[in-house]
Amino acid sequence: MRKAALHNLGCKVNAYETEAMTQLLRQAGYEIVSFEEVADVYVINTCSVTNIADRKSRQMLHRARKKNAQAVVVATGCYTQTASDKLKDDISVDILIGNNEKMQLVSKIEAYLEKKQRQIDVVDIAKVQEYEAMHLSDSAQHCRAFLKVQDGCNQFCSYCLIPYARGRIRSRAPQDVIQEVKDIVEKGHKEVVITGIHLSSYGKDTGNHLIALIEKLQEIEGLARIRLGSLEPMIIDEEFLLRLTKCDKVCPHFHLSLQSGCDATLQRMNRHYTTEEYKQRVALIRKAYTHPAITTDVIVGFPGETDSEYEMTKAYLEELGLYEMHIFKYSKRDGTKAAVMPNQVAQEVKNVRSDELIKMAQRHTCDFAAYYLNRDIKVLFEETVSIDGKNYLQGYTPEYVRVLSDVTGRKEGQIYTVRATRMDEMGRLFA
Missing domain, CATH: 3.30.750.210 (Transcription Regulator spoIIAA)
Incomplete structure (x- = not known):
């Protein structure tokens, strides 16, 4: 029985597709092993959201080759799609599969093993x-x-x-x-x-x-x-x-992508809404649900973001008071319009702005989670975790607030109504 190892980089969509490819290989008779083990086939589902993601994708492909020089190394995913010309010259990779051919994984591996010829299947995705x-x-x-x-x-x-x-x-x-x-x-x-x-x-x-x-x-x-x-x-x-x-x-958990609290910055980003329109949508959700969780992404240090533009974003986010904010420092992405925009922001400035917003985000998370203290909440418990030497069942409310509970009398995979009596500095509730 051949052994196959898969490694996923990137988003939840990539994670889903990696699971689907894992299922395909298992159904074809492969034994699925850890990526750290020696395998006959390595599949890397690559990411290309940033230049750093590109580099990590290349590193994982080369790591697979080092683990077993005789293995079949498969590159698929977004980096494979956008950098196929580079990967065609990379002798570490045997099979290139574009973002529309992942379900052909098994047949392409079998074709390679039969002919010992590189398989390159990356078409114009557009x-x-x-x-x-x-x-x-x-x-x-x-x-x-x-x-x-x-x-x-x-x-x-x-x-x-x-x-x-x-x-x-x-x-x-x-x-x-x-x-x-x-x-x-x-x-x-x-x-x-x-x-x-x-x-x-x-x-x-x-x-x-x-x-x-x-x-x-x-x-x-x-x-x-x-x-x-x-x-x-x-x-x-x-x-x-x-x-x-x-x-x-x-x-009642809504992740509404924002990216900036400044209209001028949103325009440069080519985002298709204004801060006022975003605020109206948040208000509609809060009118429709009692205490909905609204989360977002924010990019700091986008090209041309002045001190005053950043302060506008900061004040806007303070006013909105969202449950979670994922803060990203702008990272140049070769091939995009933003990469060649004037007035690129210095890394030191990005670091300061990011640190400030991360602190705000943590405060807002705790403020939101504190609402559920001493209330009956429904939690889907997912796994057992250890904190300071003690085991807890960990799960999430419908609003995606993390809750930890004593393991006694409860099982993973079940929904229980519990009452949280304390909260830690991370916004986790303990029931």
Whole structure:
């Protein structure tokens, strides 16, 4: 029996696809082993969101070759798609698979083993119009399973290479999504996280709509929770929320991508909303739900971001008071418009701004989580963790607040109503 090892870099969509490729290999008779072990086949699902991600992707490909000079090394994912010309000259890699051919992994490995000829299958992703069907019958996650329903992006933000790596928007057929969720629920998973490269675009190419898909998932027996991945702010309107609030399985946890609290910066980023429009969407969510969790991403030090622009962002975020903010220092991405913009911000300035916003984010997280102290909360407990020598069951509320509880009388994979009596400096609740 041949051994295969897989390594994933990048986003939740990549993680889903890596699980799907793992399932394919297992079904083909491969034994799946750790990437640290000696294997016959190594598959690296690469990332290209930053120059650093490119470098990590190359490092993992070379590490695989060093582990076993005779192994078949497969490169797939976004770096493979955007840097195929470079990888064609890299003797560490035997098989190159673009972002629309991952389900052909096994046949391409078999073809290589038979002919001993490099397999290069990377086409112009911009011309691909069909969604590549992937189907997971089980997930490596114990309780929560990621569910990819969409690929591609038409936004072309000035800092991002993803439209070139993933192509134009392509949506998965609703009936295929529904069947996969039923299969996952049968395996005991209680929560699905709906993900995509640009989730808000789901159905725009097929005449469907994200909310209609959610309503269909709501009807699946045995599914307890539906969690939404990252959304564009402008998908949020009164009709969307009216229909969403009728789906009681949907978690009141919204990740609304922001990136900056300054309109001038948003314009340079080619983001398609204003700070006022974003604020209105936050207000609509807070009107529709009692205490919803709203999280976001923020980039500091974008080219041209002056001290006053940064201070505007800082004041804006303070006013919004979101549950979680993921703070990123702008990183040049070769091939994007932002990489050649004037007035690039010094690294030292980015560091200071990032540190300030991270401290604010931590304070806001604790403020949000403190609301749940001494209240009955429903928690899906996922795993056992050890903190300071003591074992706890760890899980999450529908709002994605982390809760730790005594293991006595409770099991992983179950939802329990508990009451938290204390909170630590990280915003974790203890019940």
